[in-house]
Every structure is written in structure tokens, then in C-alpha cells.
Amino acid sequence: MTSTPNCAAAFELASEQYASIGVNVKAALSMLSNIAVSVHCWQGDDVVGFESDARALGDGLAVTGNYPGRARNADELRSDLRLAYSLIPGKHRLNLHALYGDFETPADRDEIEVSHFQGWIDWARDQQISLDFNPSFFSHRNASDGFTLAHSDPGIRQFWIDHGIACRKIAAAMGAEQGNPCINNFWVPDGYKDTPANRRQPRERLADSLDAVFAEPLATDHTLDAVECKLFGIGSESYVVGSHEFYMGYAMSRNKVLCLDAGHFHPTEVISDKISSVLMYLPQILLHVSRGVRWDSDHVVTFTDELQAIMQEIVRGGYLQRVNIGLDFFDASINRVAAWVIGTRNVLKALLAALLEPVDLLQKAEAEGDYTTRLALMEEQKTMPLGAVWDYYCESTGVPSGSQWLTNVRHYEDSISADRSEIAPSII
Structure with missing residues (x-):
């Protein structure tokens, strides 16, 4: 066209106007066309997933609104995604959570296999889309008290360790099929609503559990493990086990990808300022581009100053090959496909603005x-x-x-x- x-x-x-300040517009567009954003599946169904018992949301998550048209199964979600991708310039990725498998036969989280995601793998191949993945440490009976990998009960910890191991195998299969690494991101919501008496032991248990999950080496050209930090969540306002400092140290010491979510820090703290710092010590990072509003971390991405600052840091620092850009928001108060399109187009628009800066002159x-x-x-x-x-x-x-x-x-x-x-x- x-x-x-x-x-x-x-x-x-x-x-002509950009050329007057030394910016080659066509070169910028060429660079933009090669940037793939990982679009998150969970905006399309309000993070419900397709498990047979349709577990209610909880454990630090909340989706508000009742806009009609929520995807109720994988076929409807794939149909919605096809429309969204057709309205977003460029070729982009899809980020799946573990509760979005094709569960014709019920399978608990510690029993999921590649076969449960073969439909997504086949669909992604047909659509020429690459996949990313996430274990789902929430909305489950074994997460009802807000703890999973850091749980004091060894049996519950082992259940979630087995879930993480299963998810790594699924992610590796996805990466092998698509010919590029499937980033498998671990977000663990464990924490306390009120002030804990012992901050140390849950963090020791979390580190030990993660070590068990990651014990088997997997080919890095098939999958990359990422770990995601958070300051606080709903139900964990006073203490999140996996803080920024915890995961930064863990990622550095275990050679993992660090995930920075734009909505997971204090409202006066921004991730644009962190990018150049963490990339001094880590080969690459994952971004979850979101928009925090007061205590909520996941509003639809708009063309804010912080969004522009994030993309400016990536471009000005020469980090395009070291930063993996993904989305993480959910809004059920507006059309869900429109939310995908608005958020992803804004991310790309901010990237374009950064690519059109006279960086050398600045x-x-x-x-x-x-x-x-x-x-x-x-x-x-x-x-x-x-x-x-x-x-x-x-x-x-x-x-x-x-x-x-x-x-x-x-x-x-x-x-x-x-x-x-x-x-x-x-x-x-």
C-alpha cells in the first residue's frame, strides 16, 4: 500500500525539516520497521485465561470495567489479536501467560506441557509472529494467601517450582520452533499486606526456589529467563519479596534478563533513568511498558513524557539490540482491541520520535x-x-x-x- x-x-x-538538523527520516523508519514489540495476550480477556475452572482474578491483580466482547477462548482471542496486529504498523511478537493454553483436558499448573500450547505455536507460525511466555503465579488455590515460590510450606513451593520448570520447557519449544529466543518472564507476586517481622527468610526461599527452577541449562538461542521486580501490589502493599534490589542482584549473579515494568515503582520513580544503569552490568533487559496511575500499575499506554523518555534512553544509549520491549496493561472499561492498538501505536510513535532526534548534535x-x-x-x-x-x-x-x-x-x-x-x- x-x-x-x-x-x-x-x-x-x-x-526536509528533519534533514535541516541532520536527521535522515527514511533511515529512522527503516530502523523502526525492524523493532518488534511483544504484545501481551491478557488485555484481550481481562487476565481470565482458559483453564477449565475459570479461576477468579486475585493475588495482586485487578481488572476493572465490564465492556462487552471479552474473548472467552483461544480462538476468539486469536481473532481479536489478528485485528489488532492489522492496525499496528510493523511485525510484532505475542506474549502469552501460562493460563492461556488449549486445555481441552484439564491440567494443573504443574502439569502443563508443550502440547497445551501447540495451537498457539501453529498459529504464530502461520501469522509469522514470534512468541514470548510467562509462568502464571496467581489466581490459583496454591496462591490464595499471596505466596508461591517464597511460601513457607515446602509442598506449595515445590508445586510452583514444578510450574516454573514446565514453563521453561514450553518456552524453549516455542523458541526452537520460531528460530529466535522466547523470553520467559518470571513475575512472582509474593508479599505481605502489612509490615512483616521477617523480610529475610521469604527472600532466601524465593532465591532457592528460583535456583531450582533454573537448574537445568537451556539453550539461550531457544529461551531466555527474565525476572521482574515490583515495589508493591494489591494485597502486598507493605512488602514484596521480589523487590528491585532483590532481582537486580539475582539477575546479575545468575546471568538472567532483568525485567523493568514502568508501573512497578513509586509514582515519583521512573524506569527511564534506570536503563543506562542496569545495562552497565547486564547484557540485556526486558521492559514491560505500562502506565502507572497512583497505586495502579497497568493503565493503557499513552504518549506521556515518561514513555518518550524511555524510548529516548534506548535510542540515545544505542541500546536497541539490548532492550526487549513488551507491553503489560489491562483495561476492561474500553474496547479491548482498541486498547491494544492505542498502547502499541503509542509505543511505536514514541520510538519514532526518539529515532528522529538529532542525537549526535545533542x-x-x-x-x-x-x-x-x-x-x-x-x-x-x-x-x-x-x-x-x-x-x-x-x-x-x-x-x-x-x-x-x-x-x-x-x-x-x-x-x-x-x-x-x-x-x-x-x-x-
Whole structure:
């Protein structure tokens, strides 16, 4: 698909304006087209999953809203994802949680196998999409008191260790099939609502459990283990076992990928400032791009200052090959497909804005102590014609520009998802 005449003309003018400050727009678009964002499956069904007993959400998670059209099974979720991908420029990944298998025969978390995800593997191959994965340490009877891998009961700990081991095997199979590493991210919600009397022992148990999960070496060209930190959660306001300091030390000492979630820190703390620090000591990191609002960590990603700062740090630091970008938000108060599209397009738009910066000029001015020029260029950049370049990129890749994509979502909603009831049909 080619761009419309007006879009192409605006793009040419924008390219000339960027060229005047030394920015090659076509080179920036070429770089952007090679960046794959890992789109999270759980926005499509409110983190319910497809286990046979349809466990209720809990253990530090909450999805608010009752917008109609929630995906009730894997086929509906895959249909929704196909639409979302068709409205997002570029080729992107899919991030699956372990509770999204095809469980025709019930299987507990410690019993899941590659066969439960073969449908996703086949679908991803047909769609030319690569997969990432996550164990699901929540919404389960063995997580009802808020503890899993750090539980004081050895039997419950072993159940979750076995779940983690099973998930690593599934992730490795996914990576072997797709020909690139499946990032397998471990987020463990364990913690206390009120002040603990012993912070040490749960962390010792968590480290021992993780060591048991990761004991078997797996090919790094098939899967990479990531560990994700959090400051607090619902039900763990006073103490989360897997804090930032815990997982930073664990990742460094065990050669794991560190996951930084934009909504997992204090509201006055940002992950954009952490990227260059952790990459001094780790070969790569995983980002969960989200939007925290007060105590909630997972609002739909918008074009905020922090989102732009995250992408600027990645580009300015030359980290594009060392940062894996994924999404993590869930909102049931708006159309779920639209939420995917809005969030992912904003991430890509922020990446484009960063790629269109005159980085060499900015860093040269800084190195020379010319902070006046640095500030002036940064401020002028804010009114450069990003929108014209973005619209051209969308149209040239066969994706609607502006808000035109919303028409596709509304048509899909009226013709398909609006007919879904809250009771899921049998999965055959």
C-alpha cells in the first residue's frame, strides 16, 4: 500500500525539516520497521485465561470495567489479536501467560506441557509472529494467601517450582520452533499486606526456589529467563519479596534478563533513568511498558513524557539490540482491541520520535558543555512534524493513519465481538 498524495506531500516537507538538523527520516523508519514489540495476550480477556475452572482474578491483580466482547477462548482471542496486529504498523511478537493454553483436558499448573500450547505455536507460525511466555503465579488455590515460590510450606513451593520448570520447557519449544529466543518472564507476586517481622527468610526461599527452577541449562538461542521486580501490589502493599534490589542482584549473579515494568515503582520513580544503569552490568533487559496511575500499575499506554523518555534512553544509549520491549496493561472499561492498538501505536510513535532526534548534535553540545544548545534543540524537537512522518509510516505499511483504524474496530465490534456472552461456548 502506498500513502495518499496529501500524506506523501506532508512527509516530504517533514523530511526536509528533519534533514535541516541532520536527521535522515527514511533511515529512522527503516530502523523502526525492524523493532518488534511483544504484545501481551491478557488485555484481550481481562487476565481470565482458559483453564477449565475459570479461576477468579486475585493475588495482586485487578481488572476493572465490564465492556462487552471479552474473548472467552483461544480462538476468539486469536481473532481479536489478528485485528489488532492489522492496525499496528510493523511485525510484532505475542506474549502469552501460562493460563492461556488449549486445555481441552484439564491440567494443573504443574502439569502443563508443550502440547497445551501447540495451537498457539501453529498459529504464530502461520501469522509469522514470534512468541514470548510467562509462568502464571496467581489466581490459583496454591496462591490464595499471596505466596508461591517464597511460601513457607515446602509442598506449595515445590508445586510452583514444578510450574516454573514446565514453563521453561514450553518456552524453549516455542523458541526452537520460531528460530529466535522466547523470553520467559518470571513475575512472582509474593508479599505481605502489612509490615512483616521477617523480610529475610521469604527472600532466601524465593532465591532457592528460583535456583531450582533454573537448574537445568537451556539453550539461550531457544529461551531466555527474565525476572521482574515490583515495589508493591494489591494485597502486598507493605512488602514484596521480589523487590528491585532483590532481582537486580539475582539477575546479575545468575546471568538472567532483568525485567523493568514502568508501573512497578513509586509514582515519583521512573524506569527511564534506570536503563543506562542496569545495562552497565547486564547484557540485556526486558521492559514491560505500562502506565502507572497512583497505586495502579497497568493503565493503557499513552504518549506521556515518561514513555518518550524511555524510548529516548534506548535510542540515545544505542541500546536497541539490548532492550526487549513488551507491553503489560489491562483495561476492561474500553474496547479491548482498541486498547491494544492505542498502547502499541503509542509505543511505536514514541520510538519514532526518539529515532528522529538529532542525537549526535545533542550529545556533541553536551560534551562541549554547551547546555544552552542542548536545551534549545530538545525543546525545538517537541514541535517537529512527527505526525506527518508517523502517518506516512502507517499508510506505507498498509495500516490506517490517524484515528481511521477505529472504524475497523467498530465494525468488528458490531459484527463479531458484540455477540459474545459472558458464558463461554465449549472449546472443541
